[in-house]
Amino acid sequence: MIDLSNAKLLDKKDVLSKFRSLFYHQENELYFDGNSLGKLPLLAKKTIEEAVQKQWGEGLIRSWNQHWLSLPSRISDKYSELLGVETGEIIIGESTSVRLYQVVYALLKEGSFPKHLSTDILNFPTDIYILHGLEKSFTIPPLKIISYKGEVEAEIEILKASIKNNPGIVCLSLVSYKSAYLYPMKQLNRWASKHQSLIVWDLSHAVGAVAVDLKETETIIALGCTYKYMNGGPGAPAFLYINEEWHSKLLNPIQGWFGHQHPFDFSKKYEAANSIKRFASGTPAILSLLGMEAGIDITLEAGIKLLQEKSIQQSEAFINELIQELVPLGFSIESPLDHRKRGSHVTISHPASWQICQGLVAGSDVHPKIIPDFRPPHFIRFGITPLYTRFEEIKRVIEVLKEIVKTKRYLKFPMKKSEVT
Numbered sequence: 001m002i003d004l005s006n007a008k009l010l011d012k013k014d015v016l017s018k019f020r021s022l023f024y025h026q027e028n029e030l031y032f033d034g035n036s037l038g039k040l041p042l043l044a045k046k047t048i049e050e051a052v053q054k055q056w057g058e059g060l061i062r063s064w065n066q067h068w069l070s071l072p073s074r075i076s077d078k079y080s081e082l083l084g085v086e087t088g089e090i091i092i093g094e095s096t097s098v099r100l101y102q103v104v105y106a107l108l109k110e111g112s113f114p115k116h117l118s119t120d121i122l123n124f125p126t127d128i129y130i131l132h133g134l135e136k137s138f139t140i141p142p143l144k145i146i147s148y149k150g151e152v153e154a155e156i157e158i159l160k161a162s163i164k165n166n167p168g169i170v171c172l173s174l175v176s177y178k179s180a181y182l183y184p185m186k187q188l189n190r191w192a193s194k195h196q197s198l199i200v201w202d203l204s205h206a207v208g209a210v211a212v213d214l215k216e217t218e219t220i221i222a223l224g225c226t227y228k229y230m231n232g233g234p235g236a237p238a239f240l241y242i243n244e245e246w247h248s249k250l251l252n253p254i255q256g257w258f259g260h261q262h263p264f265d266f267s268k269k270y271e272a273a274n275s276i277k278r279f280a281s282g283t284p285a286i287l288s289l290l291g292m293e294a295g296i297d298i299t300l301e302a303g304i305k306l307l308q309e310k311s312i313q314q315s316e317a318f319i320n321e322l323i324q325e326l327v328p329l330g331f332s333i334e335s336p337l338d339h340r341k342r343g344s345h346v347t348i349s350h351p352a353s354w355q356i357c358q359g360l361v362a363g364s365d366v367h368p369k370i371i372p373d374f375r376p377p378h379f380i381r382f383g384i385t386p387l388y389t390r391f392e393e394i395k396r397v398i399e400v401l402k403e404i405v406k407t408k409r410y411l412k413f414p415m416k417k418s419e420v421t
């Protein structure tokens with residue numbers, strides 16, 4: 001068990017501690033939901049404020065040439081560096097949901113893989129909805145949703161058998177949103193390739209907290225959102241990676257002018273750009289792009305390997321405390337205990353999870369507000385965000401969880417759920 005002074009010592013020794021000051025923090029509040037919406041980088045606020053005044057207010061249309069046209073590629077290149085791919089293999093824009101639709105549609109049309117879609121029960125609902133929607137647009141077998149014993153871990157042998165028996169396009173989230181289960185990416189990519197299949201990886205819960213090397217893992221297509229560990233801001237544009245060999249084969253089903261080879265020729269005939277830019281459709285969301293750049297810059301400066309190391313160290317400390325202090329009080333740990341199978345959030349459950357969660361968020365006269373999140377039916381997720389989470393905060397969470405349950409303070413809170421949990 002780490003005591004408070006020990007936790008403070010670990011914070012002192014933390015080589016990444018200086019990055020915390022680059023974010024906006026509130027007094028008396030411990031934020032453990034960076035796996036859902038990352039904190040505001042102070043530079044993002046300044047950049048957006050200045051751009052609104054100078055680039056939009058004063059520069060107006062001239063700002064396209066001066067500042068904005070080059071912006072999506074500049075940010076895409078930074079994501080290429082983070083994910084270990086060549087510049088020009090990533091495009092930023094749209095949401096993860098839209099990117100998934102575009103790319104799976106393109107793969108189905110292209111036809112290199114059997115026209116069969118599958119995913120698994122651990123995947124995030126939007127991915128499953130998008131795949132079901134695509135299933136209706138093509139004459140293909142129903143979407144296969146692979147099930148396992150529970151909703152915590154994938155059973156790799158079942159997953160592999162399913163790919164072998166139903167080859168085609170498989171969509172998986174590298175880190176599962178409920179339990180943080182982390183898939184063996186390279187092993188699965190190789191298996192898929194051996195069985196006429198391709199895995200489209202959703203990295204939303206991994207990017208910025210888990211070191212992902214898309215080349216080393218032999219990944220062909222990956223996408224994900226940038227508003228979690230990447231601190232890009234609410235609704236920040238998603239990234240899409242397509243291995244260069246596939247650029248000329250895949251066509252964007254939403255062939256808008258920004259995906260044209262020469263958008264400003266205003267030609268009547270669509271001619272897809274001969275690069276990943278063909279996956280652009282309409283005008284990029286400039287303010288959102290400006291807001292997301294500080295996040296990727298900070299992550300690159302901190303270094304993803306160190307971030308992952310700290311995430312593991314903090315998650316292990318948290319889990320050890322949970323086992324000793326909270327499991328005896330009726331909590332269960334829902335995330336894998338082996339760090340090689342876990343992303344950067346730790347999920348717990350309790351019969352009164354929702355009320356406990358509200359108790360944490362409300363704080364008390366003697367305790368700070370603690371912000372995790374809740375996912376049905378009874379999961380409380382704590383995002384370990386190595387850019388700004390402190391060991392001291394982890395220790396405080398344990399104390400408050402103990403207090404809420406021992407004193408039954410949670411009984412003051414309603415059992416009825418609010419809309420955003």
Ligand SMILES: Cc1ncc(COP(=O)(O)O)c(C=O)c1O
Nearest residue numbers: 095096097124173177202204225
């Ligand atoms: C795995 C995963 N995919 C997709 C999304 C959301 O996608 P979008 O950016 O389209 O809202 C989330 C959001 O939490 C997610 O966890």
